[in-house]
Amino acid sequence: MLLEIDGLTKMYKKGARANDDISLEVDAGQVLGLLGHNGAGKTTLLNQVVGLVKPTSGTIRIDGRDPVADPAMARRVCALQPQAQAPLTGITPRQAIETMARIRGASRQRARQRTDELIEALELAPWASTVGEKLSGGVQRLTAFCMAAAEPGRVVMFDEPTNDVDPVRRRLLWEQVRALGAAGVAVVLVTHNVIEAERAVQRLVILDQGRVVAHGTPAELRGQDADRLRLEVVAADEPTAHRLAGDVDAVEPAVVAGRRVAVPIATGTATATLAWAQEQRDAGRVDEFSVTPVSLEDVYIRLVGTENGADATEEVGHAALAA
Amino acid sequence: MRHWLRSYSLLLKWTILRLRTTLPFMFIVQTLMAAGIVLGFAFLIPTHDRVTALYLSTGAPTVALITVGMVLIPQMVAQQKLRGLFDYQRAMPVPRLAMLAADATVWVAVALPGMVAALVVATLRFDISFAVSPLVVPAVLLVALGAVGIGYGIGYAAKPELAGIISNMIIIMALMFAPVNYPAERLPDWFAAVHQWLPFQYMAQAMRETIDVPATGVPALPFLVLAAWGLAGLAVTARIMTRRA
Numbered sequence: 176m177l178l179e180i181d182g183l184t185k186m187y188k189k190g191a192r193a194n195d196d197i198s199l200e201v202d203a204g205q206v207l208g209l210l211g212h213n214g215a216g217k218t219t220l221l222n223q224v225v226g227l228v229k230p231t232s233g234t235i236r237i238d239g240r241d242p243v244a245d246p247a248m249a250r251r252v253c254a255l256q257p258q259a260q261a262p263l264t265g266i267t268p269r270q271a272i273e274t275m276a277r278i279r280g281a282s283r284q285r286a287r288q289r290t291d292e293l294i295e296a297l298e299l300a301p302w303a304s305t306v307g308e309k310l311s312g313g314v315q316r317l318t319a320f321c322m323a324a325a326e327p328g329r330v331v332m333f334d335e336p337t338n339d340v341d342p343v344r345r346r347l348l349w350e351q352v353r354a355l356g357a358a359g360v361a362v363v364l365v366t367h368n369v370i371e372a373e374r375a376v377q378r379l380v381i382l383d384q385g386r387v388v389a390h391g392t393p394a395e396l397r398g399q400d401a402d403r404l405r406l407e408v409v410a411a412d413e414p415t416a417h418r419l420a421g422d423v424d425a426v427e428p429a430v431v432a433g434r435r436v437a438v439p440i441a442t443g444t445a446t447a448t449l450a451w452a453q454e455q456r457d458a459g460r461v462d463e464f465s466v467t468p469v470s471l472e473d474v475y476i477r478l479v480g481t482e483n484g485a486d487a488t489e490e491v492g493h494a495a496l497a498a
Numbered sequence: 499m500r501h502w503l504r505s506y507s508l509l510l511k512w513t514i515l516r517l518r519t520t521l522p523f524m525f526i527v528q529t530l531m532a533a534g535i536v537l538g539f540a541f542l543i544p545t546h547d548r549v550t551a552l553y554l555s556t557g558a559p560t561v562a563l564i565t566v567g568m569v570l571i572p573q574m575v576a577q578q579k580l581r582g583l584f585d586y587q588r589a590m591p592v593p594r595l596a597m598l599a600a601d602a603t604v605w606v607a608v609a610l611p612g613m614v615a616a617l618v619v620a621t622l623r624f625d626i627s628f629a630v631s632p633l634v635v636p637a638v639l640l641v642a643l644g645a646v647g648i649g650y651g652i653g654y655a656a657k658p659e660l661a662g663i664i665s666n667m668i669i670i671m672a673l674m675f676a677p678v679n680y681p682a683e684r685l686p687d688w689f690a691a692v693h694q695w696l697p698f699q700y701m702a703q704a705m706r707e708t709i710d711v712p713a714t715g716v717p718a719l720p721f722l723v724l725a726a727w728g729l730a731g732l733a734v735t736a737r738i739m740t741r742r743a
Contacts, residue, residue: 227588229742246742250591257589259582265516274515278508279591328591 176200176236177361178224178330183233185219185385193219195385196233203329206352206362208372210475211382217365218258220382221332224363225253237330254279254323258334258365261319263307268299268318271307276325289325297321297347312339320348327355332363337371349375369472379471383479393471400469404445408436408452408464415460424448434462439469505592509600517604524570524608532562532612533619539679540623548626549681555620555628556706557679559613560641564672564701566609567645568652569665571602575653576661594739598732602646613638617709633716634708641701644724647731648697654738671698678702697727 178201185194193216201207209217222228224235226246235242242249263271269290276286294303299321302314310318320336333352337345345368352375356362366372372379373393381389381396389396403426410416413434420429420436424447429438440448445466455461514521535558543550578584587597620626653661672678675689676698682690693699700720707716 225589227742246740247591247593250589255589257586259585262516262578262581262583262586265519266512270515274508274512275590278505278512 177203177238178363179234179236180220180224181234181236183220183223183235184231185216185223185228186231192385194223194230197382197385197387198233199380199387199390201330201361201363203361204356204359205378206356206364206376208376208379209363209365209382210367210369210372210379212479214384215382215479216385217382218334219385221255221334221363221365224330224332225249225255251280252328253330253332254327255331256319256323256333256336258338260312260315261307261322263310263315263318266307267304268307268310268314268321269294269303271318272321272325275322279326279328281326286325290321293321293325293351296351297344313341313344316340317344317348320351324351324355327360327362330361330363331355332365334365335367336364337366337368345371369475370470373471381475381478388478389474396471396474397469400439400474402442403439403469404442404466405469405473406436406438406440406448406452406464406466408438408455409462410434410436411460411462419455419460423451439473440466502593502596505596506600509592509597510603513600513604521604521608525611528562528566528609528612529615530612531565532558532609532616535561535673535679536616536619536623546624551620551624551626552706552710553678553680553702555617555624555626556709557702558616558620559638559709560678560702560705561672562609562612562616563606563638563641563645564678564698565669566605567602567642567647567649568668568672569649570608571605571646571649572653572656572661572665574601574605575650576656576658579653580658588739594736595732597739598646598650598735602642602650606642606646609642628710631708631711631716634705636721637704637708640721640724640728641704643728644697644701644731647728647735649731651731651734654735676702697724700724700727 180200181198183194183197184192186192195216197216197220199207209220211217219228223230224237224242226242226249229243237249237252240248261271272293273286273290276289277283281289294300297317297320299314299317302310307315307318316336316339320333323331323333337348340348349371352362352364356377364372364376376393378392379390379396380387394401406423408416408419410419411434416431416434416436420431420438423429423438424440424444425438426441427439429436449466452461452464456464536554539554540546543554546554578587590597617628649665652664656664676696677685677690677693678698678701682693682699685693700723703717704720704724707720
């Protein structure tokens with residue numbers, strides 16, 4: 176294992192437990208996604224790996240070596256794209272990427288070659304020679320991504336690399352993340368973008384309040400959800416939404432938020448459910464509906480809840496409403 | 499050591515790229531300021547003998563270095579902290595001191611033309627000539643080390659708002675209330691005694707007595723004191739830069 180974290184706990188002086196007994200592993204060539212709310216402890220975890228923050232207890236090993244005892248080693252072996260915007264004032268993306276690759280140890284030729292590759296791959300050419308203060312947030316973020324990806328070392332960690340990035344380039348960015356994995360780098364990817372991350376990662380760790388609440392491949396995390404579908408209905412009005420929620424042949428209680436109803440259904444009953452939904456629509460009780468596979472986002476939300484607890488959603492048991 | 503030098507030269511390139519639009523402006527301001535001290539203070543002191551002229555002409559380059567090291571640098575560090583640059587730099591795989599050295603090189607280079615300009619203006623204004631010692635080179639470097647070391651110490655140790663205030667106090671101190679542009683005898687005894695413990699008069703003395711060597715030769719004391727101040731400042735800085743939460 177290239178990166179091994181075992182029982183890692185970090186407590187800050189004010190008593191907050193930022194990381195609580197976290198264990199995970201990333202091998203060479205693997206892309207690990209790290210999901211969690213703001214404040215779930217993701218950034219603290221990365222900062223400990225790269226030797227900027229000292230763990231309270233537990234161990235970290237990078238290729239068998241200890242970043243706590245030798246932080247300079249950790250910074251050489253790991254490339255990190257921090258969450259903060261890169262300092263690009265006065266510097267163009269091309270200069271920043273190339274110089275950072277050189278600082279990270281690349282030869283002049285390799286630095287230039289990687290810079291060209293990444294600028295082309297992420298379609299940054301129109302801005303490659305524009306100074307940082309004139310760049311949009313998204314282009315700055317992509318530049319910071321390239322600064323870490325150009326000479327990634329053996330472990331590369333990206334802290335929310337897709338913030339402010341447009342959908343087309345997000346897709347290109349995920350491709351580069353996969354390419355880094357394919358090149359044998361161990362990649363740790365922190366993101367809020369649960370659905371998109373699925374395309375790039377082999378395994379996922381979900382953090383909540385500093386603890387690992389789930390760990391596995393996207394398929395494993397879906398688990399029982401794999402043979403389920405998700406029906407979403409926008410009802411004509413709120414009382415109708417509540418009434419309809421009880422009518423569906425669901426495998427779990429429906430979630431109602433305003434006029435919206437979301438229900439997990441078994442794959443086998445999909446045809447019948449669709450027909451039912453079409454009838455409701457014809458009758459004017461439903462404005463629109465859709466059936467989709469259960470997304471990783473659903474799994475994620477089920478595991479860690481919504482940002483502010485229950486939000487405006489409420490769980491509705493069908494028994495109560497069937498009456 | 500190779501890693502250190504490689505990091506240093508790349509960081510130097512990075513810093514120059516980063517500051518390239520502001521550097522010409524800095525050059526001009528620094529040069530005008532150094533020349534301005536010579537000319538401006540000559541107005542304040544209407545009659546000038548050789549001693550006054552010597553203090554003013556060697557005080558100006560000293561103030562130029564103090565401004566860069568103890569005013570510009572802490573303000574720059576404060577700004578970097580506010581913009582999150584500090585966190586970014588901490589994750590770079592480079593020796594911490596190479597990072598400081600690269601920054602300091604650029605800033606001291608900014609001050610150099612001003613120092614020369616001050617001396618040229620002084621010779622023209624006061625019709626004075628100097629007995630310059632080759633030791634002026636280490637003197638400039640040591641004054642720079644002292645000022646830069648203290649400057650970084652302030653920048654890293656103090657909160658950004660406080661660093662701005664402290665650096666403003668330092669420039670007023672160096673210009674008006676320190677025996678840099680005039681002899682220490684003109685100060686009240688207690689204040690002259692305080693200055694025995696501050697770096698300003700040693701900076702001025704190192705510059706003055708290498709630009710115009712006194713009959714007794716170049717003294718060692720200012721060099722030692724400045725080295726100590728510089729190292730203390732860098733030690734504080736290194737401690738804060740490598741501190742882990």
